[in-house]
Amino acid sequence: MAKIEMTVNGKKVSHEVEDRTLLANFLRDQLGLTGTHIGCDTSQCGCCTVHVDGLAVKSCSMVVGQANGAEVLTIEGLANGETLHPVQQAFSECHALQCGFCTPGMIMAVSGLLKDNPAPNDEEIIQGLEGNLCRCTGYINIIKAVKHAAVAMK
Amino acid sequence: MYSFTYTRAKSLAEARAMLAKDHDAKLLSGGMTLIPTLKQRLASPSQLIDISRLAELRGIADKGDCVEIGAATRHVETSRSDVVRQKIPALAHLASQIGDPQVRNRGTMGGSVANNDPVADYPAAVLGLGAIVKTSQREIAADNFFKGMFETALEAGEIVTGFSYPVPKRAAYAKFPHPVSGYAMAGSFVADTGAGIRVAIVGAGPGVFRWKEAEAALSKSFSVAALKGLAMPSAGLSNDLHATAEYRANLVEVMTRRAVASLTGEK
Ligand SMILES: Cc1cc2nc3c(=O)[nH]c(=O)nc-3n(C[C@H](O)[C@H](O)[C@H](O)COP(=O)(O)OP(=O)(O)OC[C@H]3O[C@@H](n4cnc5c(N)ncnc54)[C@H](O)[C@@H]3O)c2cc1C
Ligand code: FES
Ligand code: FES
Numbered sequence: 293m294a295k296i297e298m299t300v301n302g303k304k305v306s307h308e309v310e311d312r313t314l315l316a317n318f319l320r321d322q323l324g325l326t327g328t329h330i331g332c333d334t335s336q337c338g339c340c341t342v343h344v345d346g347l348a349v350k351s352c353s354m355v356v357g358q359a360n361g362a363e364v365l366t367i368e369g370l371a372n373g374e375t376l377h378p379v380q381q382a383f384s385e386c387h388a389l390q391c392g393f394c395t396p397g398m399i400m401a402v403s404g405l406l407k408d409n410p411a412p413n414d415e416e417i418i419q420g421l422e423g424n425l426c427r428c429t430g431y432i433n434i435i436k437a438v439k440h441a442a443v444a445m446k
Numbered sequence: 447m448y449s450f451t452y453t454r455a456k457s458l459a460e461a462r463a464m465l466a467k468d469h470d471a472k473l474l475s476g477g478m479t480l481i482p483t484l485k486q487r488l489a490s491p492s493q494l495i496d497i498s499r500l501a502e503l504r505g506i507a508d509k510g511d512c513v514e515i516g517a518a519t520r521h522v523e524t525s526r527s528d529v530v531r532q533k534i535p536a537l538a539h540l541a542s543q544i545g546d547p548q549v550r551n552r553g554t555m556g557g558s559v560a561n562n563d564p565v566a567d568y569p570a571a572v573l574g575l576g577a578i579v580k581t582s583q584r585e586i587a588a589d590n591f592f593k594g595m596f597e598t599a600l601e602a603g604e605i606v607t608g609f610s611y612p613v614p615k616r617a618a619y620a621k622f623p624h625p626v627s628g629y630a631m632a633g634s635f636v637a638d639t640g641a642g643i644r645v646a647i648v649g650a651g652p653g654v655f656r657w658k659e660a661e662a663a664l665s666k667s668f669s670v671a672a673l674k675g676l677a678m679p680s681a682g683l684s685n686d687l688h689a690t691a692e693y694r695a696n697l698v699e700v701m702t703r704r705a706v707a708s709l710t711g712e713k
Contacts (some may be wrong), residue, residue: 295451311494312451314481335482336627338548347522347551353481354552357452358474358496404547422628423546 298362300436301369314358316340316351320368325394327367331425338424341397341404342366348404350423367396370403379403382441383434390428398424402438411442448490458502461495462582465603473605475495475557478549490608492691498554503607506530511613511640513537516551517556517606522547524555536635537571543621544568545628556606559591562598564684565629570619571611574635574646585595585610595651614639614681620704621649622697624688630688630699636660636705638668639701645702650683650694660702670703670712 296313297306300323307322308366319325319342330352343365352355370377376384379402389395405412405420412420417438418431426434443445451476455461466469470492476481477498483489485588497503503518506665508529515524524530525541526670544558544567558568559579572579572588578588582605591599600606617637621630630649634657637644645660663672707713 310449312447312449312484314447314485325557333485335478335485335549341548347549347569350548351487354477355452355474355481355494357454357479358498360454401547407523421545423548 294360295310296356296360298359299308300362300364300388301366302409309356311355311357312409313356314352315344315354315356317366318356319351324369326368329393331393331397336423336425336446337394337397337402339394339397339399340419341424343400347408349382349430367400370399377403378444379406379437381402381435381438382444385432386428386433387436388433389426394424394426394429398434399425402441406442406445410445413440448486448487448619450484450491451493452496454496455500458497458500458582458607461497461500461605462603464495465492465605468492469602471495473560474485474522476553477557477560478545478553479557481656488548493516493698494527496654497605503556507628508533509610513611515555515611516608517560518554519556521545521550521553521555521558523548525628527671528571533613534575534611534617536574536614536637537611538620539569540567540579540635542624543619547548552669555609559609560574560598560606562592562596563629564651564653565624565627565631565649567619567621567630567633567648570630570648571632571637572609572646573654573656574619574637575614575617576637576639577612578639580605580610581606592654597653614642616709618708620701620708621702626640632694632701634698634705635700636664636702636709638664638709643668647678647698647702650678652684657698657702664706668706669710670707673699673703673706677702 329339331337335353472491474494474496504516509513513520514522530538614637621633632649645657676697678695680691683691685691
C-alpha cells in the first residue's frame with residue numbers, strides 16, 4: 293500500500309492504494325472519474341487517455357505511483373464550467389461520435405495533438421490518433437472535428 | 447496483475463543496491479512494455495524500481511563526433527531534439543515512428559534496447575550506427591550487445607545508463623509497420639559511417655542483425671543500383687501468421703532500397 297497524492301483537474305487528492313493499482317483504475321474507482329474509459333487489455337485502444345504533467349498518456353499502462361505528485365487532467369476537467377472545451381464542442385458539432393465509448397480518449401489525445409501542432413493536416417491527424425481506436429464512427433468525422441477545433445482554437 | 451511494490455529510486459546507486467538485494471525485482475522505465483506484460487500476467491516481479499526520473503539517465507548531449515543520449519530519454523524527446531535532428535536525423539525520424547504519441551510520451555530508449563524485442567525499432571539504430579551501450583558497470587559495443595530474441599549482453603542487476611551514437615556521414619531508416627501494432631514487420635537502418643557502411647535489420651528475424659552482403663554492395667557503390675539482384679535469404683527469418691519468411695525477406699530488400707533511395711535521391 294502507498295499513499296498517493298496528485299492534482300487531478302486542479303484539485304489535490306490523496307488516497308491510500310495498493311502499489312499495483314493502475315492510474316486508470318485509481319481515477320475511476322477511487323475518484324469516481326468514470327469518463328476515463330478502459331477499452332482493452334493491450335494498451336492499444338487509447339480510450340483511457342489522460343494528460344499527466346501536460347502529456348497525453350494511456351492511463352491503463354501506468355501504475356499510480358508513476359503519477360504520484362503529478363498534475364493529471366481527465367476529460368472531466370477539460371470544460372470551463374458549462375462551456376465545453378473547443379475540442380469537445382467540435383466533436384459534438386461534427387458528429388464525431390456514435391456510441392461515445394472512445395470519445396473521452398479521442399478528445400484528450402486531440403487536445404494533446406493540437407498543443408504540439410495547432411494546424412495539423414489529414415496525415416498528421418491520422419498519425420496523431422494512431423493510438424486511439426474507434427469501432428463505430430469511422431474516422432472521417434473525427435478528422436473533421438480535429439480541423440474544426442483547430443480553427444476554433446486559433 | 448500479480449501484487450508487487452513500487453519504488454522510485456533516488457539514485458542509480460540505490461537502484462543497483464535494490465536490484466542486488468532482490469533478484470525478483472524489475473526495473474521500470476517508461477513501462478510501455480513492462481506494464482502491458484504485467485497486465486497479461488506474463489511476469490510476476492516482487493517489486494518495480496522506477497528509474498525513469500534519475501538525472502543520471504536523462505538528457506541528450508552533443509559531443510561533436512557523437513551524440514550521447516540517456517537511457518531514460520523518452521521517444522518524444524529523441525524525436526524532437528534539435529541536436530538529434532541536426533546530427534542524426536535518421537534517429538529522430540526513427541523515434542517519431544515508434545508506436546503512437548501516447549507510447550512515445552512515456553517509452554524510453556533504454557527500456558526499448560534492454561528489452562530487445564525483435565520487432566522494436568531502436569535496436570536498428572544502435573546496431574546500424576555502431577553505437578556504444580553504457581551501463582552501470584561498463585561500455586558495450588553494439589556488435590556485442592544484441593544476442594537474439596529478447597536477449598542482450600546485460601547481466602543480472604546491470605542497468606543501461608545511456609548510449610553514445612557516432613555521427614554518421616549520412617543514414618536513413620525505412621520501416622514497414624505492422625498495420626495493427628505499428629511494430630516493424632521489417633525495418634532497415636542504413637548508415638554511411640566513418641567505419642564503413644552498416645546495414646541493420648529489425649522485424650524480420652529473431653533479433654536485430656547486420657545484412658553484410660548489402661553492406662559490401664553499398665561499400666562498392668552507395669546506390670540503389672548496387673543492391674540490384676541482391677537477395678535476402680529467407681532461411682531463419684520469422685514465419686508467423688502475420689507474414690511468411692519469404693515475404694519478410696522481400697520486405698527487407700524493399701526497405702533497404704527505400705532507405706538508400708532516400709539518401710541518394712534515386713527512384
Ligand atoms: C501500443 C504500443 C505500440 C508500440 N509500438 C512500438 C513500435 O512501433 N516500435 C517499437 O520499437 N516499440 C513499440 N512499443 C514499445 C515501446 O517503444 C516501449 O517504450 C519500449 O519497448 C520499452 O521502453 P520502456 O521505457 O517503456 O521500458 P519498460 O517497459 O519500463 O521496460 C522494458 C524492459 O526493460 C527493462 N529495463 C528498462 N529500463 C532499463 C534499463 N535502463 N536498464 C536495463 N533494463 C531496463 C525493464 O525491466 C523491462 O524488462 C510499443 C508499445 C505499445 C504499448
Ligand atoms: S484501455 Fe485500451 S489503451 Fe488503455
Ligand atoms: S464512437 Fe463508438 S467507439 Fe468511437
